[in-house]
Amino acid sequence: xxxxxxxxxxxxxxxxxxxxxxxxxxxxxxxxxxxxxxxxxxxxxxxxxxxxxxxxxxxxxxxxxxxxxxxxxxxxxxxxxxxxxxxxxxxxxxxxxxxxxxxxxxxxxxxxxxxxxxxxxxxxxxxxxxxxxxxxxxxxxxxxxxxxxxxxxxxxxxxxxxxxxxxxxxxxxxxxxxxxxxxxxxxxxxxxxxxxxxxxxxxxxxxxxxxxxxxxxxxxxxxxxxxxxxxxxxxxxxxxxxxxxxxxxxxxxxxxxxxxxxxxxxxxxxxxxxxxxxxxxxxxxxxxxxxxxxxxxxxxxxxxxxxxxxxxxxxxxxxxxxxxxxxxxxxxxxxxxxxxxxxxxxxxxxxxxxxxxxxxxxxxxxxxxxxxxxxxxxxxxxxxxxxxxxxxxxxxxxxxxxxxxxxxxxxxxxxxxxxxxxxxxxxxxxxxxxxxxxxxxxxxxxxxxxxxxxxxxxxxxxxxxxxxxxxxxxxxxxxxxxxxxxxxxxxxxxxxxxxxxxxxxxxxxxxxxxxxxxxxxxxxxxxxxxxxxxxxxxxxxxxxxxxxxxxxxxxxxxxxxxxxxxxxxxxxxxxxxxxxxxxxxxxxxxxxxxxxxxxxxxxxxxxxxxxxxxxxxxxxxxxxxxxxxxxxxxxxxxxxxxxxxxxxxxxxxxxxxxxxxxxxxxxxxxxxxxxxxxxxxxxxxxxxxxxxxxxxxxxxxxxxxxxxxxxxxxxxxxxxxxxxxxxxxxxxxxxxxxxxxxxxxxxxxxxxx
Amino acid sequence: xxxxxxxxxxxxxxxxxxxxxxxxxxxxxxxxxxxxxxxxxxxxxxxxxxxxxxxxxxxxxxxxxxxxxxxxxxxxxxxxxxxxxxxxxxxxxxxxxxxxxxxxxxxxxxxxxxxxxxxxxxxxxxxxxxxxxxxxxxxxxxxxxxxxxxxxxxxxxxx
Ligand code: FES
Ligand code: FES
Numbered sequence: 001x002x003x004x005x006x007x008x009x010x011x012x013x014x015x016x017x018x019x020x021x022x023x024x025x026x027x028x029x030x031x032x033x034x035x036x037x038x039x040x041x042x043x044x045x046x047x048x049x050x051x052x053x054x055x056x057x058x059x060x061x062x063x064x065x066x067x068x069x070x071x072x073x074x075x076x077x078x079x080x081x082x083x084x085x086x087x088x089x090x091x092x093x094x095x096x097x098x099x100x101x102x103x104x105x106x107x108x109x110x111x112x113x114x115x116x117x118x119x120x121x122x123x124x125x126x127x128x129x130x131x132x133x134x135x136x137x138x139x140x141x142x143x144x145x146x147x148x149x150x151x152x153x154x155x156x157x158x159x160x161x162x163x164x165x166x167x168x169x170x171x172x173x174x175x176x177x178x179x180x181x182x183x184x185x186x187x188x189x190x191x192x193x194x195x196x197x198x199x200x201x202x203x204x205x206x207x208x209x210x211x212x213x214x215x216x217x218x219x220x221x222x223x224x225x226x227x228x229x230x231x232x233x234x235x236x237x238x239x240x241x242x243x244x245x246x247x248x249x250x251x252x253x254x255x256x257x258x259x260x261x262x263x264x265x266x267x268x269x270x271x272x273x274x275x276x277x278x279x280x281x282x283x284x285x286x287x288x289x290x291x292x293x294x295x296x297x298x299x300x301x302x303x304x305x306x307x308x309x310x311x312x313x314x315x316x317x318x319x320x321x322x323x324x325x326x327x328x329x330x331x332x333x334x335x336x337x338x339x340x341x342x343x344x345x346x347x348x349x350x351x352x353x354x355x356x357x358x359x360x361x362x363x364x365x366x367x368x369x370x371x372x373x374x375x376x377x378x379x380x381x382x383x384x385x386x387x388x389x390x391x392x393x394x395x396x397x398x399x400x401x402x403x404x405x406x407x408x409x410x411x412x413x414x415x416x417x418x419x420x421x422x423x424x425x426x427x428x429x430x431x432x433x434x435x436x437x438x439x440x441x442x443x444x445x446x447x448x449x450x451x452x453x454x455x456x457x458x459x460x461x462x463x464x465x466x467x468x469x470x471x472x473x474x475x476x477x478x479x480x481x482x483x484x485x486x487x488x489x490x491x492x493x494x495x496x497x498x499x500x501x502x503x504x505x506x507x508x509x510x511x512x513x514x515x516x517x518x519x520x521x522x523x524x525x526x527x528x529x530x531x532x533x534x535x536x537x538x539x540x541x542x543x544x545x546x547x548x549x550x551x552x553x554x555x556x557x558x559x560x561x562x563x564x565x566x567x568x569x570x571x572x573x574x575x576x577x578x579x580x581x582x583x584x585x586x587x588x589x590x591x592x593x594x595x596x597x598x599x600x601x602x603x604x605x606x607x608x609x610x611x612x613x614x615x616x617x618x619x620x621x622x623x624x625x626x627x628x629x630x631x632x633x634x635x636x637x638x639x640x641x642x643x644x645x646x647x648x649x650x651x652x653x654x655x656x657x658x659x660x661x662x663x664x665x666x667x668x669x670x671x672x673x674x675x676x677x678x679x680x681x682x683x684x685x686x687x688x689x690x691x692x693x694x695x696x697x698x699x700x701x702x703x704x705x706x707x708x709x710x711x712x713x714x715x716x717x718x719x720x721x722x723x724x725x726x727x728x729x730x731x732x733x734x735x736x737x738x739x740x741x742x743x744x745x746x747x748x749x750x751x752x753x
Numbered sequence: 754x755x756x757x758x759x760x761x762x763x764x765x766x767x768x769x770x771x772x773x774x775x776x777x778x779x780x781x782x783x784x785x786x787x788x789x790x791x792x793x794x795x796x797x798x799x800x801x802x803x804x805x806x807x808x809x810x811x812x813x814x815x816x817x818x819x820x821x822x823x824x825x826x827x828x829x830x831x832x833x834x835x836x837x838x839x840x841x842x843x844x845x846x847x848x849x850x851x852x853x854x855x856x857x858x859x860x861x862x863x864x865x866x867x868x869x870x871x872x873x874x875x876x877x878x879x880x881x882x883x884x885x886x887x888x889x890x891x892x893x894x895x896x897x898x899x900x901x902x903x904x905x906x907x908x909x910x911x912x
Contacts, residue, residue: 017850019847019848020847020850022855023846023847023852024839024843024847026847026852026855026858027830027833027834027839027843027846027847027852027855027858027862028790028830028831028833028834028839028843029788029789029790029791029829029830029831029859030790031855032789033789033792033856035783035789035792035793036783036789121773122780122784123773123775123776206890207890208854208856208890209792209794209800209802209854209856209857209888209889209890210792210794210854210856211793211794257854257855257856258854259792259794259854259855259856259857260853260854260856260890260891261854262890288793290796291794291795291796291797291799291800481853481854482853482854482891483850483853643849643850643896644850644853646850646896647850647853647891647892647896648853650892650893650895650896651853651890651891651892651893653893654892654893654894655890655893677795677797677799678794678795678797678799678800678888679797679799683888683890684893684894685884685885685886685887685888686880686881686882686884686885686887686889686894686897686898687878687881687882687884687885688885689881689893689894689895691895691898691899692893692895
């Protein structure tokens, strides 16, 4: 529903491109990230990890390590909560997290934590870690999603499946999703052409450059302090408290600057371990993951196996579509199969559609969110089939998508009716873009794809305190993962009518605001932005009241204009505008501090769509793909700071290019991860990529005071498919498995003609 | 275990430290000298977040031992700005939003400055290959490359 007070033009700050407030800190090396903090008397922690994919822990002997110089504490599972209990599916998530943070009876994947040690130096901790002796009984393992569903697959954990899982499925299938509408049989019967295809994607890692790091202090009195790089410190507070049997409020968590997260820092890994070590040693403990630990033990995304079937008429009308999505998310429930299923056909207005999802456990690390979890894989499969249909029926790929596009009032493939959405606008902008009409050079192929993400609101608290000199301190609780402090300060300045530079936005600790949900779901500029605007409006109301009192007129006879209280209405009388700084200068004597607040759970996060255009060339001899041109078109609702919106578009596209062409978790027959370094898990480097062109479409979100939609995640939804379509068109053969690495492309070329 | 005594120059200042023979230059900078500008993204020479220069040569400080600093001139991100003044690259990086999270930024600035000192007029391809050892997961490099190219042009005009 539209907010009555939505402002869509006449902005002074919004839409400009000021310097970010943390810019100088970040270009001078002053900014403090997770690993940059120290404390007096600090120890270093190191974690012992299972070298086996699946093994019973028979015995852990810590005596040798404990006897070493400088070693102050060793912890195992016995040092964590015993009151957190397992339960089926996601209801057992707290126990799942505990089990993942420190293994209980069984190591469930290569890299699973089994013990930890704290010592007086990083080297001493590492030496002691090697002296901890763990006896394992190796068990059969499975790392592939399809194999994990097969009858003879080893059972990862019995009795984990939710009741919704169909009878007769392997116990590794733990959750099930089904949605859709219409009559598939009738729909497919109406089609002139039906294309059916099987798709596979490998697990990829978020690949943030900053490894997980934290500094923990916890006393025997249950009072603690935690500094860590996280996307959500209130969540860290809540989970750590539960895992260590603490009272939530006794643990104060401060979010450091964060060196990338992309969903991977929405949970805890080392934080509870550092706290447990600190409690035992009674000293601060710092734990920093190595890169190989990041790959082996922090969450990658799910890998998938998918079947898609779409029927189309000669004129391009889709008559029916169905998909089966099997996602493995490691040794715990939680693979985002429902999102995969729900996003798959979201761009299209379909009469007959069905989607089925399976959440499958394997002996791999517990998956974590990765930018629009599940959606990129679904788009890869669905948009590849649409491309194939267009090729076979000789249809224009954008016109065909336009013909079937979801719009305001049509029914989404997963149920609800769409509110105002901007898919058609992105398709039209893509069609009008010079990139789309540029002739291809020999050997090049062009690919198009749409992408969709829900976006999210979530619990949000913000406070805005005015200073005597008329400047403002804005306290937000959502870690700044891509320049959000600039956008928040802009929105506050817009409402208050003061310069951007006069607002200082800080991400504050858990003791300073009410609960703030994690910076995820592309929610920050939407929800913290909405909260900032409302908090500023709350402050403005209080400012107007002070002016009204001074003038001796009713509060509703004062309005706020350009940073001043001004009389308004027939009975207000004549008064000179009273600037903000004049009111705040006297606030101590006129009623005390002026602070605006907002605490709520905004529900109006508008969904977002994108259309990407890619040109790619395939070297027929080596199988190497080069991306020669890339254009992102995406609906941002309203771009607060357009430069950072472009940055989100470009970053998502680049990650998508890596996922499409190179990145994958490679497991050996022994179930061990084979490529836990940046050398072997190759993310795109500067020389791999072209410039990435961006078009910001603005179809205002009715649920935000300025029309903002989240932009961070949708940008990674189309690239896998867009690149696969470009590569398939360049190579003349359909690629159905990611990544499209040179060996896979050569294999595909070999089977062609 | 006995430690090694090292005397070196860092950002123009003479510095002495003791280090374990196994400690890397990056460990020494971060954990002994409080210079946390250089970051450890990998510890294996693959990400460039720990980039410093040693006698004007660009190196990954995670691949160098602290003991090897003896008698060398080391420059880190902390030395790029002079007092209150930012280097043109630093200004341009902020203006262009050539950083999102900023964890790669110290390494990229050290590497880019070193490039411009060698080659004041690099092509886009030269910039892309020079920075190929510096991973950035956030930006897709577009704004970084533009910032470096435009700073180079600005510095050429100014000189
Ligand atoms: S930390 Fe040195 S190259 Fe990555
Ligand atoms: S800005 Fe985050 S890694 Fe480069």
